[in-house]
Amino acid sequence: MSSISIEEIADLFANNLSKVLRTMAGFEVSSIQCGQQGMPEIEPSIMGAMILHGQKDAMISLAMEDNTAYMLIAYMTGILPEDLEEQDLYDGVGELVNIMTGEVKARLANTPYQFRLTSPFALGGDNLKVVFKKNLQGACRFLTAGELEIIFRISYI
Amino acid sequence: MIKRILIVDDSPIIHTLLRKTLEKHDFEVCGDAHNGREGVEMYKELKPDLVFMDITMPIIDGLEASKLIKEYDGQAKIIMLSAMGDDDIIGQAEELGIDIFLKKPFDEYKIISAISKMI
């Protein structure tokens, strides 16, 4: 297989996340590169993440506002947002990362880009940011479905 | 007054979420249809005050089903449930006299304000 850029890998993840949200929540999602015109400011308060071990190790994350997480999980489980508890939110966002990663892992199996999964985890707090060291390679996608906004990031670590 | 509501959608999750929200506000969900044809049949049988109608469904889609319901009952009240990317269809539905759309994902506020516009 010829070489794949981190931008292409980011698209694999973003496209698969779109598929996951279409299948499990019935949402139509569109994805653009972060920083493009029309990308609004959002202040994420919840983030699901996972470390991937491969030839190069990477971290992937999905960040969103609480309201987005409530809606996503409500639409995946059929439970009203107000009946969801905080632990459902953290679990759900972590699991979303896990499900998004499954097919990408299968796609990249037996290539130089193959990786092993770790257990997903979730972080919470106001206006979460992920700050990596300078010059680390990474890519970012901004995904929207109606009013829902999600930021996907991948970075070699 | 709107009291009895029929839900036509192929997704059981949408039924569950809509039903819970509607019942919380004292509406009665009188029927659950899972495709357009079932929706039309149940409309004739149940004569609900309002229909929530999904667009993309098997057998008969929401647009065709709405047309059949409107032919049967010109006064039928229908709220269409749409996903992003259904813009073409929204235009066609407007020609049928349907002017209320709920874009997925919808929350309690959107559902209740859509119904209040119907009265």
Place this chain on the structure above:
Amino acid sequence: MKVLAIDDSIMVRKIIRGAVEVLDGNLIEASDGIEALEVMEEEYKDIDLILLDWNMPRLNGMEVLKQLKADRRFRGIPVMMVTTESERKNIVRAIQAGAAHYLIKPFTIEELVKRIMESMGKGE
């Protein structure tokens, strides 16, 4: 109908609960492999179907599957793997280890309901 769902995600267990309730069944939950084997000791006589995730803490789904199939009390209960693991070689491994059905995440709730019915012998 009684179903045991073994998955470390609360959300996935809730989705499964929704599907099992559509079928008027009962659901028992376990959040990892060790807990699942404990539940089996107590309740195996009533369980008609096991839904099993692959990647879980403590004891993963593949190890659970092997232990279930090695125990003559549990062997006859059908197991459906419900997992993000979609590499062909792993699907083959699970089937060879005795999984009767395999469902890859993401799935729609309709698909899940249909697959549960099929694996209970109530499908087409």
